[in-house]
Amino acid sequence: MRSKTKWFFTLFSVLSLFFSFAQERNITGVVSDEIGPLPGVSVLIKGTQRSAQTNFDGKFEISAKQGDVLVVSFLGKKTKEVAVGASAVVNVSLQDDVIQIEEMVVTAYQNKKREDIVGSVSTISKKDLDDQRVTTVTEALQGVAGVSLVNTSGQPGSSPTIRIRGPQSLSGNQDPLIILDGAEFRGNLNSINFDDVSSYSILKDADAVGLYGNRGARGVVVITTKRGSDKKGKDQINIGMSYGISDKATNEYDYVDATQMMQLVWQAQKNSFINAGIDPLTAAQASSMNLVNLTQYNPFNNAMPINESGDVTPGAALLYDTNWYDVVTQKAFRQDVNMSVSGGNEKTQYFASGSFLDSDGFMRNSKFKRIGGRLNVDSQVRDWLKIGASSAFTNSFSNVPVQTGSTFSNNLGFSRSVSNIFPIYQTNPDGSFNADPVTGQRYYDFGDGWVTNGLNSTLGAGGGPTRGFYAPYNPIPITDNNLNKYDRINVDVAPYLEITFMKDLKFRSQYSYSYYLLASNEYYDPRFGDARGVDGRSNKARNTTETYTLTNTLNYSKVLNEKHTFTALLGQELYNNTQNNVSVGRTGFPIAGLDELVNGALISAGTSVTFQNRLFSYFGRADYDYAKKYYIGGSYRRDASSRFVGDNQWGNFWSVGAAWNLAEENFLKNSTFLNALKLRASYGEVGNEDIGSTSQFLFPYLGANEVGWNIVGETGVIPVRAANPDLTWEKHKKTNFGVDFAFFNNRLSGTFEYFSTDIDDLIYAKPLPASENGGLSTWVNSASMTNKGWELELNSVNIQNDNFKWTTSLSASQVKNEITSIPSALPTGVFRWEQGRDRYEFWMAEWAGVNSQTGEPQWYKDVVDGAGNPTGEKEVTSTFADATRYYTGKSALPKLEGRIHNKFQYKNFDLGFAFVYRLGQYVYNTDYAGLMHGFHGSNPGTQLHQDIQDAWQQPGDITDVPRLSLDNDQSNSQSTRWLQKGDFVRLRNVSFGYTFDKEVLKSLELSALRLYVTADNYWTWKKDDRIDDPEQSYGGTTSNSSTVMKTITFGLNVSF
């Protein structure tokens, strides 16, 4: 629509010029929008350098001829062209630019107009960011069509998992390439101050990523930070402040209470006695008698708390009922302050910012603080020479108690393992506590028989009960006194120079340097916990990552006859990444709290290692369009990686793309119904070589022997890998078809894309059976897979009048993954890679329910014929080792995912809702399995879910929960019993704000002020209630990890 208008007016102006010998005269007018006059609007006479700006009342004055075309433009408004007619007064009314068709889009090494883009690029502009009122990078990216973003931790500052258009590799890196201001960014996404960002571009197809041929295969996220603009000496200051409070977004699992736990252990023991041939009555009595022997701990004041009927013995009262989840979590506060200044003059522009973020996690003692600053400067020092730099530093401090995985010190794992029958403090059978005789402070119970006491007196008298698991551990003193401190420093500096040595030819050279230091400080208190036996332990690691990229590009662009537009780009690039890891540890820290190594008596560890990876590239791109109607473009890139050797080092990558802008064709030009229609297609091949960052991944071509297998000062080496000098690039062949459209006067617009990616020469470590060379692996390029899918983005202005506006944006995408070839099927945990299957299709034993006569768990197994071949029939078995593992037809990948965002604006109020959804995926829920053990292979007293109450009790019971027993019948073994629907819809963000009138602010000398309240993740719908939070891993498994937080935030933004 825009270009159509432009053409029309251009034509008109040419004709006018032809037929009239115009006189110059003063034209005046007022530019306004629906609210009122607009100051600062640029008015340019088309085809000239003559321009004017509107004053505070929206007025402008410019000298022009009849027939001249005034180009009236203002950020955030649709640019309008008005022909000067007979009248000397031209009033212009501007409308909000909802569609932003003309926005500049940052793509690979180039900026392009939205309308000129041939490839598949999703953008989040400054305006979108403002519109959505999101507060973090990850919130902004989640729901972009084609992007799968999964928040995997509740620790503030942690990075989410991002996949663009499906799984990208079998065992290599699947993360998209992140380009920050022109260079690869390898740090944590959340270390980029969100308020510094001016736009995100997500490059998806071959045309878009082609120029990042060596790393772009996995998709690219291009992040551009704000730069100063010519403000005629008037600087602008923006300040944002917000305060919030957070908690886990979803409810924690519903655990049994102390009484129920004792009854359940009683029941399990009784069942085991019966199973051993004892009659039910005797078994019940024996179970009552032996109960406390078994649990060791007794939360009741009665030595036989559960009677032979399985009820609480009359008169028995609870002494305590510990809710460990409350113990290991905290209320989390969040404070965020940002300030930025931007300004400059015609020659030099700058943008400077500073930010401070202080945000707790909901796990006990989890803290995150971040201080950052940025300075971006550009200066046109000569008319042919421009220099500038982007520079930023970020310093973050966090205390991150372990909150994922199966280690002891994962407090979430602790609260899901240690039940309410275990007390916080040493509790005597009469309910009294053991306490320090001087201070009166109660001794902590570490589950180790009172051998450890706690803070004041470390060694106890003993004689207490032992927990038998998670001992010696008590989360309060240990989490509060141990350190898991990670300090990070990021320094990024990218100076550049740009030489314009002909009007159409520019040379640019940028050197981007990034330094990242991760300083880990882990300290284990000498008084209790893991390191008590060695009088405390302290480990310090200093890991640095240095990255530099040198990029030289030559840009050429030429417009001929106003119809033929040529652009070309040539470039060369070199990239280096060096990691250096140093770590030292000592033990023997008798003085609690002094964690520096100088206090430790004995060096217990010390090591260092360096890893380096390099890339070298030549690349080029050429584009042509005819009259903004027909576009064709292509790119070529030749890359070498230090990861491969000889000829295999080099990869040749290329892409071609074409587009047809139908809206420019005569048959559509005058349509009032259809305002934009563009068809796009592209194909290309790009590469991936990032399979990991340690030696085994960096030098797969070498047959390697690992050093460091020493015995008391004698050096030993062992072979760890067989060489594959033939190893080469993974090749991603990407096909993309897209259509951009707008209807009803641009009220409804959007994009639909279909894509297909064939990934060949997939790199993975080919496993050997252990009996063959000890299972020594080799890296091979011998599998292929495809991702096919579609994406839809829709934007609509539903209602728009003077006071009220309602807009909706929606995205949806679908990817289907299939392994198209692999030499032999390869089981990988809960999956199995096999030709014709989804890489993330679950493969495991099939749960066949509970035998209603015996209460035994059952699984399916194949019926086999005499020769041992499956007949195709299945039967049930209660022996897990006999169960056959099957493909489940269920995948960890969603069938549909995306976002719906609604924004309402009434006068000065705005209200927005953003929902994200992921539908059709499955989660293998080991967390829930761990809470449903039914004592099969678990210690009596291990935490249980309320659902265990449905356990089978007597013949005839129809239930899905097997009989409780202390025998190990492996009922919580890996099977479809724990495979749950992971569909969810989450209200990612609600924001409500009030923007003050400019008139009101004028007296305060402010230019803008907005007050708001936002609520993140306050509501979640999930298909299966048995999972606490379905959003926790891309690969569809759970690992007792902390999950997304819900946060309510109050804040204000002010500019002056």
Added chain:
Amino acid sequence: MFRFNLIIYNMKKTFVYFLLSFALVGTFSCETDSFLEDPKPTDEVSDDVVTPDLALVGMYSAYRDFYGGSHDVATSKSFYLGAEVMGRDLQVPDFNWYIFEHRWDVVESAQARRTYYSWEMNYKLIFHANQVLHICDTNPAGLGEDVLNNYRGQALALRANAYYNLIRSFQFTYAKNPSLPGVPIDISLDSNHKSRGTVQQVYDQMYADMNDALSLLSSGAPRLAMHKYRVDLNVAKGLFARIALEKRDWALAASLASEARQGYNLMGNADYTAGFNDFGNAEWMWGFPYINSENFGFASFYSFIDHERGDGYKDIYVNSSFYNLFSATDVRRTLIVPGAPAPGKQWVTRKFRDLPDLSGHMVMMRASEMYLIQAEGLAYSDLSAAKQVLLQLAQQRDPNATLSSAATAAAFVEEVLVERRKELYGELGTDFFDMKRYQKDMTRTGNAVWNAVGFAVGQTVPATSNKWNLLIPQEEIDLNDAIGPEDQNPLD
């Protein structure tokens, strides 16, 4: 004038441009030559750097420290400790590390950690041994043939030892049926998948390796004290003696054991009660040393069994019936002391006590075991001589010990088996493997606690039960083209 200015301007611009381009392109081209070749591994070396010495130390280190992914499958010692708690002498009363072994749960799963570990650790050791043999042939690094032969002998002895541990874990004893499926035999660096073969074939390979090892190990200089972690001729004979004993090659076992212990004396009470943590002990023939920075912390052997260590899991206790086997004057009885007044926890052992910096050494072979093998081997041919051998050891531990009065070889061997338990518990999985070797039913007594669970007190696992054998790891079946689901060991 205008035109002239423009030319000057353009010249200046061109000059500056060339200057800048030279600078940039110059830096660029200087670097391109080596740019891609510069990165090199800093913690790995290529094959040509690996000398026989480096490979040999690596082989022992890998064996000593093999990590199966969890604390109960770490270091070579956990292979033996797993078998210990499957026997009758040591027990795990809490739900803690080694509980699945103690309750014999592990024998029912092809995916249990114990299953994987027992398989993978031994095959890794076999691979490392093959690698040492290969490097001795291909990169002798100037070492003399006598030294190389000595190294080859060490590799062959360790390879045979790995097959010995495999075959007795994954199949019944040789005497039951030598034609039962064995384990895959891999004695080269080729990459052909191998099938299970038979028990007989595995024994043939072990005997061949051991015979070669004995002749090769007679070359080279005598072992240094600091190299007690390496196999020498004595240790190789000891390893061979264990294999011969398992195969019921009684005479060979007896003579090898007798030769093996030459040069070693039985230790006195002071050494016996010192904590079993120093490979300098005069009775230790083979042991693995550690230093502080190499120790396994919570995953080390001592963490489970040493109740006096500051930290550690300390979850392995002594069975009361086993305690009662010791006579009152036996020094070894003094090492078993009261634990906690809780079921199953009444007795703990002080036999193994870690060093303060957690670097306690691991015992792999002692001379006393050789007395016991010799006594057992002799019993079938010369009972009175056998009794004399046993008496030497028994009297060393208990001054009141007397000559055995057993009337038959079988009765005497029963006494030897008890003596083996008393002498070797905690070290080699002796009770479990001996019961399997003699195909006995196992019944647990005393204060074992898992009343109604798994392998309970009063219950019996018959000798014929398939539970005596671990299942072949599922991953081996999935990846090995020559082994299919039909080759799996049967379940009861």
